[in-house]
Amino acid sequence: MGTRAQERAALRREEILEAAERAFARNGFHATGIADIAADLGIGHGTFYRYFKNKHDIAISVAERVFSKLAEVAMSEDPTQANTVDEYRAQTERILGGMLALSRSHPVAVRLFHEQLVSIDVERLSTILETYAAFTALFLQNGIDKGFLRANIDVQPTSEALVALIFEGTRRALRTDDDEARRWATAGVRLMFDGVTAR
Amino acid sequence: MGTRAQERAALRREEILEAAERAFARNGFHATGIADIAADLGIGHGTFYRYFKNKHDIAISVAERVFSKLAEVAMSEDPTQANTVDEYRAQTERILGGMLALSRSHPVAVRLFHEQLVSIDVERLSTILETYAAFTALFLQNGIDKGFLRANIDVQPTSEALVALIFEGTRRALRTDDDEARRWATAGVRLMFDGVTAR
DNA sequence: ATTCCAAGAATGACATGTCATTCCGCTTTG
């Protein structure tokens, strides 16, 4: 299996993916040529085609990489674990915190997610968001079943709304400093749990 | 001013804008050629350049049109009018209802907003969202001042979150039927006002 | 250990196609 050559090939494929991710995030998907990606690595652009069938192929690969980075964080908590609002709130804070950290550690991937994925494959993007929403729905259902969340929550649309909220948070994090991002997270969690109404 | 010729020119400019909006929404901004827009109207594509400087020019113009359509609805209520939560809730429902109606009456514009504006001008898009957020902030501040909204709301991030929520609603409306959209609106408003916590 | 050799990796010139934009002859209008 792991011959020297195969390892090198896998490594180079990885390098190309990373260069493409950077290039797409920097100049936009459409404005990025295969030649740009190749030049970034100092390789001939013919070489690119040894590793990827065409531009669409690498676009999909880059997109999936980004999706899985986000999914790893977004789906890191157990949806049936919480038994009280506070526990769920803590889980939510961890997820949000993780997403903001991801915006710091992989800003290129997150930028790509917000600005370019729509250019690459809208349908796939929608599907992914729905998957995240379905996962979020499990948390809500858990809370309703255990009685610590409003019984009359309409789970599906509410979870969709929450996903939108979370991703807007990461979008903001890209554009602001850490303090702002934390402030955003706090306000978001409050909105989510307490709503806007005075009590 | 309004000579016959000038009127005709203004009219044609408008036709081109509408055709471009349709084409961008149907095939995407990058995949749309000037020739496509011209063909749609049955005019020569050289003619296009009598009315717009270049592709970027019309892209910007189309974007601004869409922004103002959305703004008209988003900013149709008076931020200082409400004196009770219920009044504000009613205003919010009207705004959301208006946005959903817009998704029905001008799906092309709304689709463009979600899928293409990011390709045309990300910065402008961000600015616009911030403007909407600033307007939303006025409602929140009004409610806090009058005591019917939570006093500890962090106005700026919360209004940003609400804007994200509203626009996600319109995105959903594009992809679902009227009943679903209304269901979404109801769930969204509940989330916003009541939060997710049981009481 | 050194030389040799085949497999396959890398390269970049090139064919091809697509557009945005320009140009110029023709038509309509005033």
Add this chain to the structure above:
DNA sequence: CAAAGCGGAATGACATGTCATTCTTGGAAT
């Protein structure tokens, strides 16, 4: 009959993807 408007062929820039050719590499033979 000018002038303005129009159409669409022509142009040039540029990106993708192919392929004949040139390296590299790592094992086999001596």
